[in-house]
Amino acid sequence: MELDYLMDFEDYFPSMIARMGAEGFIGELCNGFRLLMDVNKGLITFESLKINCYLLGLDVRDDELVGMLMEGDLDGDGALSQMEFCILMFRLSPCLMDSPKMCSTQVGGDPMLM
Numbered sequence: 775m776e777l778d779y780l781m782d783f784e785d786y787f788p789s790m791i792a793r794m795g796a797e798g799f800i801g802e803l804c805n806g807f808r809l810l811m812d813v814n815k816g817l818i819t820f821e822s823l824k825i826n827c828y829l830l831g832l833d834v835r836d837d838e839l840v841g842m843l844m845e846g847d848l849d850g851d852g853a854l855s856q857m858e859f860c861i862l863m864f865r866l867s868p869c870l871m872d873s874p875k876m877c878s879t880q881v882g883g884d885p886m887l888m
């Protein structure tokens with residue numbers, strides 16, 4: 775899997791879900807999106823990701839940022855919408871994939887409306 779650099783996130787998610795529940799976890803994802811997005815565009819772009827990761831003290835290489843954007847960008851506009859970001863985060867968390875409640879995220883359903 776190419777996304778080894780996100781392993782820290784994968785390890786982190788299960789404990790977050792256990793603590794706050796799935797709905798709270800989705801809320802956290804939305805908060806994460808807002809932290810990383812370009813406030814003018816309402817999207818996560820390469821520039822917003824780079825700047826906000828730096829501001830958050832995260833040491834992420836440019837090629838890792840590009841890889842994350844490409845992995846999550848479903849409609850090909852080069853940026854991540856909130857939905858694309860949430861879907862990417864779910865895809866990166868194998869424990870969620872095993873949960874029947876989360877199946878809707880894999881078939882293009884709206885994970886925000888569970």
Ligand SMILES: [Ca+2]
Nearest residue numbers: 847849851853
């Ligand atoms: Ca997109």
